[in-house]
Amino acid sequence: MDYNIITTKTISANGMGSLSFIEGMRDVPFEIKRIYYIHGCPKGVHRGGHAHIKLTQMLFCPYGKIEIILDDGTEKSSIILDDPRKALIIGPGLWRDMIWHKKDSVLCVAASEYYDEKDYIRDYDAFLCHVREVKRYDRVY
């Protein structure tokens, strides 16, 4: 499945917390065109429920606990973001569901493209058709 988990570089200061950083093109394998963040969610909220055609994203959770469930049309993987140093890079063509396990958890996302609703697949059956199309294309070329 087209995802990767990385540990961000982190500088810890004795008793004064930690500083983590992510550098474009060094840690993120794409040029960042957009950053967005989801905040103020109660515990138990489910978001996502879509896939992207082209978009690659890096997700991290600087505070809280969020589960990301990825689905390539054949199998599912569950990734827990509960450590500010952990970042998840998701390639295109994966269905994602996200569950807030802790109130006010913050999800930050760096994205490879500007916002474009046409890049979304929000219907699961349409997603399965898309996966089949991509596989057929990959076999031919």
Ligand code: TYD
């Ligand atoms: P969406 O990506 O569906 O969020 P989630 O999967 O977390 O529920 O986006 C929610 C709404 O926000 C939707 O109407 C599209 C809009 N939106 C933007 O206008 N710009 C953006 O950069 C993003 C990510 C979403």
